[in-house]
Amino acid sequence: MMRRRAYYVLTVLTGLLLFFPVGCGEQPGDAVPGTDEEMAEDQAGQLLPPEDIVEIVLEAQDGEVTPLMEIEEFEPFTHPEAGPQEASGGLCVVVPKHANREREAENQKRREEGKSPLPHEGKLVLTFEVPEDDEYYIWPRVMWGEDGGCENSVGFRVNDGSELVLTSGTYMTWLWFKVPPLDHRSDLPRAYRLDAGEHTITFTNVEDNIRIDQVYITNDPYAAPPSGQIMELVEPDDFSF
Ligand SMILES: [Ca+2]
Numbered sequence: 001m002m003r004r005r006a007y008y009v010l011t012v013l014t015g016l017l018l019f020f021p022v023g024c025g026e027q028p029g030d031a032v033p034g035t036d037e038e039m040a041e042d043q044a045g046q047l048l049p050p051e052d053i054v055e056i057v058l059e060a061q062d063g064e065v066t067p068l069m070e071i072e073e074f075e076p077f078t079h080p081e082a083g084p085q086e087a088s089g090g091l092c093v094v095v096p097k098h099a100n101r102e103r104e105a106e107n108q109k110r111r112e113e114g115k116s117p118l119p120h121e122g123k124l125v126l127t128f129e130v131p132e133d134d135e136y137y138i139w140p141r142v143m144w145g146e147d148g149g150c151e152n153s154v155g156f157r158v159n160d161g162s163e164l165v166l167t168s169g170t171y172m173t174w175l176w177f178k179v180p181p182l183d184h185r186s187d188l189p190r191a192y193r194l195d196a197g198e199h200t201i202t203f204t205n206v207e208d209n210i211r212i213d214q215v216y217i218t219n220d221p222y223a224a225p226p227s228g229q230i231m232e233l234v235e236p237d238d239f240s241f
Contacts, residue, residue, distance in 0.1 A: 047188065047221050050134065056217040057231045058126045058201075061091040068099040068122035068205055074213075082173040085143070087213045088230040093124045095154075097145065097209040122205035123155075126215060129198050135191040138201060139176045139216040139225050145209030146172050154212065155204030158192050165206055174213060176225040188221045 061071045072094040074087035100120050107117035130136060138158065145151030153167035156179070166177050179190040203212055216225045225231050 049222055050219045052132075052219075053223070054131060054134070054136070054217075054219045055223070056128055056130070058128055058215040058217070059089055059091075060093040060124060060126070060212040060214060061089060063093070063124045063126040065093055066121075066123045066125075068120070068208075069093055069095055069124050069203075072096075072211070074211070079173050082228060085172075085174055086230065087174075087211075088141075092143075092211045092213040093203075094211045095120075095122060095205050095208045097151075099208040100205065101208075120205040120207075124203040124212060126201045126203075127198060128201070128217065130194050130196060130217075130219075132196050134194065134219045135221075136194050136217055136219050137189045137221055137223070138179060138192060139189065139218075140166065140179075140201075140203070141174055141213040141215065141225070141231075142166070142177050143174050143211040143213070144168070144171045147209060150207050151209040153206045154210050155202075155206045157202050157204075158194075159199055161192075163204065174228055176216065176227065178224070189224075191221065 065071055070093070072092055074090060074092045076084060076086045078084050099122070103118065103120055110117055140154075140156065142154060144153075148171055152169065152171065153165050155163050156166045157163045164179065166179065168175070168177065181188055181190045201215060214231055216231050
């Protein structure tokens with residue numbers, strides 16, 4: 001019992017360190033990442049690739065976009081180390097730079113008055129279908145802003161699950177974001193148990209000047225999208241449920 005408790009605490013601490021960017025102010029509405037012990041233990045074991053590989057590619061601009069998020073025509077450029085940067089379909093979804101300035105000023109005032117801060121506004125909801133009950137791995141293609149400090153996180157949740165804050169320290173290049181597993185000992189991305197049928201992924205506005213281009217979904221735990229590359233759109237199969 002004591003060991004289980006110690007493990008739980010460690011998981012929570014690791015989650016906090018992984019998901020909360022340091023020095024970027026408070027992020028109202030962020031939940032502590034999921035800490036389901038049983039699922040974490042499942043993921044610690046060796047997994048075999050599935051017999052029938054499922055791959056789904058979603059375009060951010062095809063989702064339901066709520067302001068302050070908006071669809072942007074992405075202007076290609078060349079990163080000095082990472083090379084050419086392009087968005088699939090020429091479009092991405094963005095929280096524009098300084099979009100949250102007004103809300104942050106408002107929250108500053110609220111804090112001075114002893115009130116709790118309000119969350120930032122804006123989200124992107126992507127709806128997709130999976131053909132069979134399975135564990136799926138979800139890779140968002142994101143780009144953080146040029147600010148080098150903040151401007152590097154987005155809220156992320158699957159269906160009605162708890163919200164994670166995806167964040168990293170690589171700026172101004174498209175990156176396939178590996179959602180960290182529940183079990184910190186695993187090298188695999190986080191597994192989401194999904195039933196056959198319709199599901200949603202929701203991105204929420206946490207910081208401004210961030211971009212979302214695509215989302216790659218697969219049931220193969222070892223299938224990482226090639227670094228920097230746009231994934232080809234896969235025509236959805238005629239799923240029969
Ligand atoms: Ca796109």
